[in-house]
Amino acid sequence: MKRSILIISATILLGALAAPAGEHAEAANIGESMAVSSFALDNMFLFVCALLVIFMQPGFAILEAGLNAAKNTVNILFKNVMDLCLGALLFFLVGYSFMYGDPLLGGWIGWSGFGIDTELSEAAGGGVLHPQLNWFFQAAFAATAATIVSGAVAGRMKFVSYLVYSAVLTALVYPISGFWTWGGGWLDAMGFHDFAGSAIVHAVGGFAGLAGAIALGPRIGRFGPDGTPRAMPGHNLTFAALGVFILWFGWFGFNPGSQLAISGLEDVNAIAQVAVNTILAAAAGGLFAMFATWIAFGKPELTMALNGVLAGLVGITANCDIVSNPAAIAIGAIAGLLVVGGVKLLDRLRIDDPVGAWPVHGLCGIWGVLAAGIFGGADLGVQALGGFAIAAWAFVAMLILFFILKGLGFLRVEAEEELRGLDIGEHGEEAYSGFQVFSTQ
Amino acid sequence: MKRSILIISATILLGALAAPAGEHAEAANIGESMAVSSFALDNMFLFVCALLVIFMQPGFAILEAGLNAAKNTVNILFKNVMDLCLGALLFFLVGYSFMYGDPLLGGWIGWSGFGIDTELSEAAGGGVLHPQLNWFFQAAFAATAATIVSGAVAGRMKFVSYLVYSAVLTALVYPISGFWTWGGGWLDAMGFHDFAGSAIVHAVGGFAGLAGAIALGPRIGRFGPDGTPRAMPGHNLTFAALGVFILWFGWFGFNPGSQLAISGLEDVNAIAQVAVNTILAAAAGGLFAMFATWIAFGKPELTMALNGVLAGLVGITANCDIVSNPAAIAIGAIAGLLVVGGVKLLDRLRIDDPVGAWPVHGLCGIWGVLAAGIFGGADLGVQALGGFAIAAWAFVAMLILFFILKGLGFLRVEAEEELRGLDIGEHGEEAYSGFQVFSTQ
Amino acid sequence: MKRSILIISATILLGALAAPAGEHAEAANIGESMAVSSFALDNMFLFVCALLVIFMQPGFAILEAGLNAAKNTVNILFKNVMDLCLGALLFFLVGYSFMYGDPLLGGWIGWSGFGIDTELSEAAGGGVLHPQLNWFFQAAFAATAATIVSGAVAGRMKFVSYLVYSAVLTALVYPISGFWTWGGGWLDAMGFHDFAGSAIVHAVGGFAGLAGAIALGPRIGRFGPDGTPRAMPGHNLTFAALGVFILWFGWFGFNPGSQLAISGLEDVNAIAQVAVNTILAAAAGGLFAMFATWIAFGKPELTMALNGVLAGLVGITANCDIVSNPAAIAIGAIAGLLVVGGVKLLDRLRIDDPVGAWPVHGLCGIWGVLAAGIFGGADLGVQALGGFAIAAWAFVAMLILFFILKGLGFLRVEAEEELRGLDIGEHGEEAYSGFQVFSTQ
Amino acid sequence: MKLITAYIQPERLPAVKKALYEREVFKMSVTNALGCGQQKGYRETYRGVDIEVNLLKKIRIDIAVNEDFVERTIEGIVAGARTGKIGDGKILVTELLECIRIRTGEKGESAIG
Amino acid sequence: MKLITAYIQPERLPAVKKALYEREVFKMSVTNALGCGQQKGYRETYRGVDIEVNLLKKIRIDIAVNEDFVERTIEGIVAGARTGKIGDGKILVTELLECIRIRTGEKGESAIG
Amino acid sequence: MKLITAYIQPERLPAVKKALYEREVFKMSVTNALGCGQQKGYRETYRGVDIEVNLLKKIRIDIAVNEDFVERTIEGIVAGARTGKIGDGKILVTELLECIRIRTGEKGESAIG
Numbered sequence A, B, C: 001m002k003r004s005i006l007i008i009s010a011t012i013l014l015g016a017l018a019a020p021a022g023e024h025a026e027a028a029n030i031g032e033s034m035a036v037s038s039f040a041l042d043n044m045f046l047f048v049c050a051l052l053v054i055f056m057q058p059g060f061a062i063l064e065a066g067l068n069a070a071k072n073t074v075n076i077l078f079k080n081v082m083d084l085c086l087g088a089l090l091f092f093l094v095g096y097s098f099m100y101g102d103p104l105l106g107g108w109i110g111w112s113g114f115g116i117d118t119e120l121s122e123a124a125g126g127g128v129l130h131p132q133l134n135w136f137f138q139a140a141f142a143a144t145a146a147t148i149v150s151g152a153v154a155g156r157m158k159f160v161s162y163l164v165y166s167a168v169l170t171a172l173v174y175p176i177s178g179f180w181t182w183g184g185g186w187l188d189a190m191g192f193h194d195f196a197g198s199a200i201v202h203a204v205g206g207f208a209g210l211a212g213a214i215a216l217g218p219r220i221g222r223f224g225p226d227g228t229p230r231a232m233p234g235h236n237l238t239f240a241a242l243g244v245f246i247l248w249f250g251w252f253g254f255n256p257g258s259q260l261a262i263s264g265l266e267d268v269n270a271i272a273q274v275a276v277n278t279i280l281a282a283a284a285g286g287l288f289a290m291f292a293t294w295i296a297f298g299k300p301e302l303t304m305a306l307n308g309v310l311a312g313l314v315g316i317t318a319n320c321d322i323v324s325n326p327a328a329i330a331i332g333a334i335a336g337l338l339v340v341g342g343v344k345l346l347d348r349l350r351i352d353d354p355v356g357a358w359p360v361h362g363l364c365g366i367w368g369v370l371a372a373g374i375f376g377g378a379d380l381g382v383q384a385l386g387g388f389a390i391a392a393w394a395f396v397a398m399l400i401l402f403f404i405l406k407g408l409g410f411l412r413v414e415a416e417e418e419l420r421g422l423d424i425g426e427h428g429e430e431a432y433s434g435f436q437v438f439s440t441q
Numbered sequence D, E, F: 001m002k003l004i005t006a007y008i009q010p011e012r013l014p015a016v017k018k019a020l021y022e023r024e025v026f027k028m029s030v031t032n033a034l035g036c037g038q039q040k041g042y043r044e045t046y047r048g049v050d051i052e053v054n055l056l057k058k059i060r061i062d063i064a065v066n067e068d069f070v071e072r073t074i075e076g077i078v079a080g081a082r083t084g085k086i087g088d089g090k091i092l093v094t095e096l097l098e099c100i101r102i103r104t105g106e107k108g109e110s111a112i113g
């Protein structure tokens, strides 16, 4: 067990003070100690926020599991576990380097070697991030982008294909568009504003999910012969609600944490505003999605209200640092309406996205970057361009991958396996042993 | 992406030190930097504690869901989600102003305009809270008070009535009695001690729940024709246990966070003592409630032990800053016995409180403020008066509201809907699709 | 509501600076304020990490519940709740004193009175821990060691015996071997390196669990008449997966928190490295356990991958501060393979450990301390000796206790009760009321 | 001997059990079932899509009885289950050729009770 | 009157219901069951141990009908349930002595519909 | 043809299946049920309130057999299920008029196996 270096430095400091000579040395010592203090505070803040973002993984896992049939539960949980396992390892190996490395190929991608630095390259101070902790925070974001997709492709995709997808997304697709803004690439140069990643994280996941849903086609029985949508209700809404609460909680690492420092006065101001905007937008999203279903379908629907909360969160993510509290409420409310419309739109297009990954993360991700222009003073043209570029990149890149897998016959499971459930077919393991579960569709 | 202001100020500082002149300026700079540092630390502490309190929401949601029938799960989850959505929006709009505004109407309520400040009105320093973060922390408390009720009225209340109740509680009832103490009102002037809200938060919720349970009457089949109570077991005790663990975890934001600062020596001392007292009281509550059921009913009962843990937590909340560790154990142990007695008392009075909201939050909330007198040296008379005033206010105010709703025919669902479950009647959505669930009562 | 002392001290400081005289006094003041600041920061770090470790309790609870039959759910949840209740109270009463007290009996145990200190005995400063918070952190570790066992003895042990076991482990067995290293005993003197407790916490729990599994014998039907193992699948893998995610999250309090301070430059460096090593080892453990099952059994198995994640976490716990990132991946990967082998080994030995407590915590706990020698430069001989001594102590001490309980006829429930489920027999309460659950074995 | 099978509303089970006990019918087997009859179902929505639920939850009761118990068993079920509303259910009676008590191997009329 | 009991594959239930509706058989009771027949089961593993699952999920349908409905009910079930693969299921027919509508007390043929 | 229905203790199912296999009865359907008989129930408490649980978990087995299999099927069930304790269960035998294999349309005795 150990003792901190600071107590020693404080002693040295006090010792130094005993000697009247060397006042400048004293002052320098004080300055250095204070810089270390700010450094420690900022890195602790980053550490805590990274943990909150990592905790979003079980949120996604049980939300997606709860919104799908019991017979596919093991499969969905497994995909979420592997998103974090693969994501951490690949983002360590190459992803981080692609995203935050030195510009290459005319600024379309970065690179600075395998793995991550282990030591500080600059003097410790406020706002200086330890490279290992910085990676830790960024890796959590990468895994989030990956895991959004697993809900959209639930119930019919082969597990091995999903692993390929997940690896490609975290190692390559997400880092590349991430580099464009956060890595200092061309979108950053144009002044594109996406504070915590409405587009960079969520739209990437949402549009990759849309590509997957299109390439796979709908689950058997999801649309009638005449194209009328048929509901395939989730098997456990308690898990779904718990998942949303966990995500809401984790989002306070996602958004406030993106300030990347708390030791300065400006940092605290920003974090305070970001936190409040985040909760207000989520609340408005949930409330308005509920009202929308109440008016449209006659009864308030829980699953839509839950999606509304997430929609509000995604919508505020890009702009939470530059909009006022009332604007945050408006942004969340509109996101709550958008998500209901987005779900209906996919039904009309006969695209089967079992958990609404695209309406929540894709559509509201774009809404988030636009709202930064509308309510936050960012250049609306640049925002639209950036949102479009990122969404298009994720959609096209992943669509190609999914169609390659389809061509190889690896994408979708057999009809019989799908009907019996992927848990038996892919994993030979069922989630609810002993419970009597119907599987009549 | 940004860099903190502090590194700049540190540089300035070091620059300034290079010049032998202006030593006072140097010292002033150092003092200012240190004040900002303490300010950042305290606000980070508040932020983290606020998150923990927000995380209590899913704890309540799944505890209440788990302790009720499967057929009412969607309804209960939905109420908990809306408590946070409505709570955040209304506490933003008016609640916070009622609770922490300037005294009005002779000190019975506060007011200082709609919404919340966005900027610091004083110099940054240790113990200075950013107004947005302060609201964030307080809003989490308001939502907690609201959500306690949803368990007490489970299984028979109309959803729309619940929304009305929830809005009135967070916007008006909770802020008013909150103002009396924490807003600097008349109870504060009398020296009433309720550190983190045994009465201000929990008794308000518990007595509002009691009012609801009385106004609604028991669920069909809860008491036999001759008045003998009949058990209506919860449908998922794993959720119930997980909920209690989450609440226990969140309580470490609730109690230690109520110190509102950590940067001073006294703050750390207080927080350390509060944290230890909190865990000890909870542990004693759980243990003694278990023993009580073992002796009284012949077998150790999990649901009562879980309630015992919560009872210990509620009991220690008012006094955790002023009692010793052994006293904390005693307070928790007594709370654990009280909760078992309280449950039996309600059964005898034929009041149906499905999750024990009143025994846990109401009864032990009062016990908490009394214990501050008995074990912590607060004036017992003032404690009794304060506890009574707050409980009576919440009970009477909400009883009136519930009876108005009853008069309008909005309060309770039809018998047939109740028997079939509120999930179908109120929301047209069931929680456990595919599972074979009996609903024979 | 209160204000911090620091703002006052800052004011005093600024006031003092106004006087040109007394520059040394000024400097002393500054030094003191900075020491308090570091003290506050370190204790806040410890507080947050302690909470994360406490939050591991529900992780264990629902993981173990999910991996067992529905008919034993209440029993398992109850055991986990009581581990924390009993653990906190007994570790308060005597455990902490045994573990961190002054050496007694030639350094085999410590003692310094009942209860814990309430005040700082030294000047506040970086790396100085408040005794109450230090206990808080350590108590969470003790409860973790205890709760590991509940999974290994699930489905057949009498509840009252479990309470006796849990009390003895947290009050006596864990503190004694804990004293050997962390309390400054003989293993510490030899230079044994176990940073966060691969052996001290996990191997103790794992080997105590093994002793329990042996003393109890297998569940009825777990092995055929000819000794072939028969699967008794867990009833809810969603809970199991959620539990693992929660444990993974909590582990970031367990490992980084064991640095016990963050205010110094070295502390931040250490914490950053520890956090990254922790996530990488877990990810590698999950991935390699999955591959192992895929190759060995033809399909990727979720429960084994979940165990692999935990195995990676246990394996890295002893050495996360002294190994490189790539070494962490290797350690995790090997742990992931070990856990699969360990499960098969127990099957071959006809030992029934329903959740794999020994393969995960016992086997990989030993692997962790060995890996500190292999990859981290610690003395391999000392590591092997320490790992062996701790494991042997926990195993033998608990085996004696379990056989005493067996001799008294208190250890195992009747066959009929076992078949019907411990929830009915021990608690008269079932976990899933209303659900139709099969119990055909 | 006869086998009497009844489909009733789930919430009527306690009343039916009570009515049967009063008529000294103590043995029965209960299963849950889904039923489709004159009672029309209800509508749910899930994510904006309509679901027509027309298989409603029912309880199935099977009782093996000797001839002299047939009437009172039927009458007891009706007494406990009838509310007068659509969905009250049906009682089906079939011939029972043999009844064996597993524990003792007893057969026929004496094995029923 | 006859009692027709069918064991079918769970995923065929919607098709069977549709086929019966088309043949004007609107009443039925549905239970879920596990079946063992010519269809061989499948293997699961749990923590490295093999499980042979040979009780497969099935749906049981019970329909009480008057004589003139027997043929078309059987035919409807077959039409909806047949895929030609092992595991399609069985239909069992037994004699129904009496049928009583609980709501009205009606008996016999008129109570069935 | 006969329809044999047995109610047994849940934990006896593997033994019953084994006994039937040994007697070359491979086909059956299994449902879970709650039973009320001579076996008295047990008491639970929930939040201090007593619950008398007198519907105990049982397993129902349905087997359609040809005449020459009736004896050995009954004997097999008894062999697997008997423990000699109250609650062991009952076997009921009814007349089966017809049996149809959905896959092939086969009828009668050949469809049973």
Ligand SMILES: Nc1ncnc2c1ncn2[C@@H]1O[C@H](COP(=O)(O)OP(=O)(O)O)[C@@H](O)[C@H]1O
Pocket: D007, D034, D035, D036, D037, D038, D039, D056, D058, D085, D086, D087, D088, D089, D090, E027, E028, E029, E030, E062, E063, E064, E065, E101, E102, E103, E112, E113
């Ligand atoms: N002909 C039948 N065959 C099988 N089950 C039936 C039949 N008629 C009714 N049932 C069962 O009885 C239940 C109640 O029938 P329903 O027609 O709604 O009631 P009522 O006879 O009071 O109008 C149905 O849900 C179904 O389970």
Ligand SMILES: Nc1ncnc2c1ncn2[C@@H]1O[C@H](COP(=O)(O)OP(=O)(O)O)[C@@H](O)[C@H]1O
Pocket: E007, E034, E035, E036, E037, E038, E039, E056, E058, E085, E086, E087, E088, E089, E090, F027, F028, F029, F030, F062, F063, F064, F065, F101, F102, F103, F112, F113
């Ligand atoms: N003799 C029988 N007794 C009871 N149930 C049977 C019998 N034969 C078949 N079944 C039921 O029918 C289902 C399908 O039977 P199976 O033999 O697999 O189909 P097929 O007749 O098409 O070969 C079985 O799973 C079982 O539930």
Ligand SMILES: Nc1ncnc2c1ncn2[C@@H]1O[C@H](COP(=O)(O)OP(=O)(O)O)[C@@H](O)[C@H]1O
Pocket: D027, D028, D029, D030, D062, D063, D064, D065, D101, D102, D103, D112, D113, F007, F034, F035, F036, F037, F038, F039, F056, F058, F085, F086, F087, F088, F089, F090
């Ligand atoms: N007359 C009956 N009608 C329907 N089911 C019965 C009847 N008698 C017994 N059972 C079923 O058999 C089970 C065992 O009956 P029980 O009387 O406890 O056993 P035993 O005959 O060995 O005394 C009951 O729980 C019930 O499910």
